[in-house]
Amino acid sequence: MSSDGLIADFAHDDRDIDRILILNESEYGRASPNPSTDVVSTRASFTWRRDQNPAGQAIIPVIRNHFGDVVGFFWLIPMRIRAQEKNYVAATGANLVIAPEGRRTFGYTKLMRNFTNALRDTKTVLHFSFVSEENYKRLRAENSNRTFTVPLLLKPLEYGTLVKCHLKTEWQRFLANKARWILEPLFFRRPSLLGDTDVSVQMLDQFDESFDDFWNRVQDKYRAIVIRDQAFLKWRFTAVSARRYHILVARSPDKMLGYSVIRCANVRGIPTGLILDLLLLDSNQGEEAGVCLTAHAEAFFRSQKMSLIAALMVPGSAEYRVLRLLGCRNLGSVFSPRPFRFAFFVHREDLKSLSVKDWFVTLADFESL
Template sequence: MNEPSWEPVPYTLDLADGILALHRRAWGELEITRAEYHRWQYQENPAGPALSTVARERNTGELIGQFGAIPLRASINGEPQIAALALNVVTDPAYRRQGVFARLGHAANGQMAKAGIAFAFALPNENSFPGFVRHLGYHHVGDVPLLVRPVNVRRLVARRLPLPGLGALAAALSRPFAPPLPGSAPPVDDVTVVPVERFDSAFDVFWQRICRRQRVMVVRDAAYLEWRFRQIPLRRYFPFQAVVADDLAGYIVLRRAEILGMRAGLVVDFVVDPASGERVGVALLAQAAAHFASENVDLLASLMLPHVPEYGLLRRTHFWPVPRPLLPQRFRLVARGGPVVRKLEHWFLTMGDYDLA
C-alpha cells in the first residue's frame, strides 16, 4: 500500500499560521481563523498548550488536516485529572475521503496517552460523529438536551412559516407557556446577584464545595473561569454571581449570539451549590431573563443534563427541551476513557464545556 503524500505531526507553536490557513480554506472567516483566538485557545490555556495532531504535506509543508484537542483540568469522583476536549477537527476539502481523519485521530490518541490524559471527550457534528465512534474508540455516552425558552414567538414563527397572521396567532396561543421577559429581576430573599468583575478566590472556595456533586466535571475554579469567559478574544460574556450571607452560592454566564438567523440569549454556564437551596438558581435565572429583556432576543437557550438540579430550575422558568426532530443538531457526547466517563448520569455538562458556545 502506497504511503500518503502527507504525515501526521504533533502541534507546535510554529505551525499556528498553517493551521489558521487550513481553517480559512475549510470554513471561511470565523473566530477560529483569527490569530488572537487561536493563541487564546491553543497557547494560553491554564491547563497547558494544545495536544492537536496535524497532517503535513511531505514535499510542501502545507497543513491539510487537523485533529484538534486541548487539555482541561477535570474532576473524577472529586479527584483532579487531566482530560482533553477534541475540537476543530478538519480536513482540507481537496484531501477528504483519503483517511486523514482516522489516521490523525489514532495519532492524537497516542499523543494524549503520552501526555497522561485520563479521558477525552467531544461533542462532534453529524459528519464526524461516526468516525469518533467507529474508528477512534470513543463511546457515545448520550445526547445532551437543548432547552429553549421562546421569547419572540411571532418572529420565530414568521421566520420558519411566513404565512400571513400565523405569527400573531402563535404568539397569542403560546403566551401561557412563553411569558415575556421581565424588565428587572425580582428580589429573592437573602440572595444578592451582582455582575462578576473578576473570577477571584471566592470561586476557588466555591469549586471546592461543589467538586464532588457529579462524578465527572470540568474544573471550574477561578483560573479556568477567568480564561474561559473573560480572557477570550472576539466574544463578550456576561457573568453574574449569587451571594448568600457573604458566600458565593452560584453563578451564571450569559452571551448573545446569532444562531440560524435568530437572536439567541445563551445560558452558557450555570452552576449552583445545591446546599444553598433552589432560591439561588431562581435568582440567577431571573437576572438572566432581565438581562436578555433589553437584548431583543428571539429565544433563550441552554444545554443541561436532566439529572442535575440546574435542569429542573430551567424547566421551572419556562425552558422547554427541544424534541429531536426540531433540533438544529444533536448534541452527542462521546468519550474515550474508563467506565466512569461512559455513563451520562455521571456527568455535569453545559454550553461552557462546548467550544462553540
C-alpha cells in the same frame, strides 16, 4: 511517503498556524456553507487556546500534503477534571477540520491515529468530545454508556422574530400568527423574581478568588465535571474574537450560592441569549439562587432585545430543574442549530465505572461558544 501523499505530524511553526487559521476560516467562516461561531479565527485566539490554558499547552495533531502544508488538524486540549472525588488531567478533542484534498483518502485515519498516539504519550486518563452524528451512532452501538445527547433547552422571548426567521412561506406565517394567542402564554411568559429572599444577584467584571472557595464547596456535587475554579473560568471566558461575557453571581449575606456566565449572540440569524454556564450550591438555597440567576439573565436578555434563550444542560441536574422551572424547554430541532452529542473515552482502569449519568455538561464544555 504514503500512496496518498499525506503524512501525520504535529503543528510546529508560524507557517502551520497560518494554514490552520486559513482552514478554519474556510470551514467555519462567513463564506462557508456551514458558518459557525468557532473561536480560532485569529492569532490571538489561537494563542489563547494553545498556550494560556491553566491545564497545560494544547497539542495539535496534523496531516500534511507532499508540499508540507497542513491539510487537516484536530486539537488535543488538556482539561483538569474532577471524577469520583479525585482530580485528574484529562483532555478534550476539538475543532476537527480536513481540507477537501485530504478527504476521501486515508487522511482521517492517519489524523485520528496520530491523535490517539498523543493521548497515549501524554498519559491522558480520559478524553471527551462533542462528536458528529456518524460517530455518535457508531459509538452508541459499541457502548451506549459512553455517549449521550445533551439537551439544548430553549425559551422563546420574542414571537415575531422567531416566526420570521423560521417560517419561510406566507401560509406558515399566517397559521403561526393565528396560533399566537395559544403559544405566547406557554413559552413567552416573563419570570417573576422571588419576593421574600435573602439572595442577591450581582453582575461582575471578572472572576475573583471567591470562585475558588465556591468550587471547593461544590466540586463533588457531580461524579464527573471539568474543574470550574477561578483559573479555568478566567481562561475559558476570556474575551476573544470580540466576544463579551457577563458574569452573574448569587450570594446570601455570608457566601456565594451560585453563578452563571451569559452572552448575547446571533445564532442562525436569531438574536440569542446564551446561558453558557450555570452551577449552584447543592442545597435548596442553591436552587433558589438558580431561580434568581436565571430570572436576572432573562431580564438582561430582554433588555438587549434577544429573541431566544438557549442553555445546554444535562437532565437530572438541579440546574436543569431550575431552567425548566423558568420556562426553558427541550424543543428538539425546532430552533437548535445542531444536536449536541457528547462522548467520553476512559484510558484508566479506576475510572471505567463512570457512566453517562455521572457527567455535568454545559455550553462551557463546548469548545466554540
